Amino acid sequence: MAGNTTPEGRPDLAAMIVPLGRALVAAELPVLREHGLAMWAYSVLLRLDDEPVRTQAALARDIGADKTRIIGVLDGLEERGLIRRQSDPADRRARVLSLTPAGRRMRDAVQSAIQQREEQLLARLPEEDRRGFLNALQALATLSPSEITGD
Amino acid sequence: MAGNTTPEGRPDLAAMIVPLGRALVAAELPVLREHGLAMWAYSVLLRLDDEPVRTQAALARDIGADKTRIIGVLDGLEERGLIRRQSDPADRRARVLSLTPAGRRMRDAVQSAIQQREEQLLARLPEEDRRGFLNALQALATLSPSEITGD
């Protein structure tokens, strides 16, 4: 059962993390569907949570989407009143993106439902592993891709 | 900078893990290219490491590939002498897949290079977080997708 092990006895990180990520995404999909959100739309809501984003291109880069693909996503979110696209008075080429109150409520509801599921999963872990896991994950998540790739 | 946080103060697991997985895969690609391997081919070598696999369909399922897509991958690996496809004497419809010695050497070389990079990354973490991270990751990696999705 324990395949792909090295002398130190662990599989490649990617070999463990990528399938785990797939499963976590699969776990989110039903929740998102209940709220009528697609994954890209949810990613946008998450990214816009804290502060507005000045340009759509920057938003696309941040969430790892193609800049030509989020246009339709933003159209849908704006149409449903979840985000605002306002021309930046200082640079009218740019559209400042921000959450509406409804958008924030949507984000809170969905994220709360998702994290509730995740807590059930984490509850399987011993307390100290769980804390180390979350600490390490948050540390690694703040690294830039180039720092992970190997500088 | 710390966006997408809940009252407990962490982003969604998937929101951290998926980009991390992408970055780890990106880090592997140059190593794989040096050895002339594609990601699917490397996945096959990893899966075959410990024991032979009885059918190609089972292999495809295990590594998350479509069963019709790995045919070409196996063709290439067999042509390069890295794997063997032997008819199962007990059921000649099946092709028992196994690593050749050359395949095992290739796997060891590539995995060692990859894990060497990963160790550099893990070295950034405090010792206890690192241990908890690896423990938790290995525990979660052995769960079936349905157990992660929420049973």
Add this chain to the structure above:
DNA sequence: GCTTACGATAAGCGCATGCGTATCATGGGT
């Protein structure tokens, strides 16, 4: 022997995605 089931392979369809390019509006520098 005949039928049914399983496995490998090939070929085609469709979706999601990334990329390049063109267009138009705008801003900033010369």
Add this chain to the structure above:
DNA sequence: ACCCATGATACGCATGCGCTTATCGTAAGC
């Protein structure tokens, strides 16, 4: 005024992938 860079948008192309179907060989039960 003029030129070039930037931003949003739309369009077309190519790719990679999953899914489905069809064909063929083989195994196993009747």
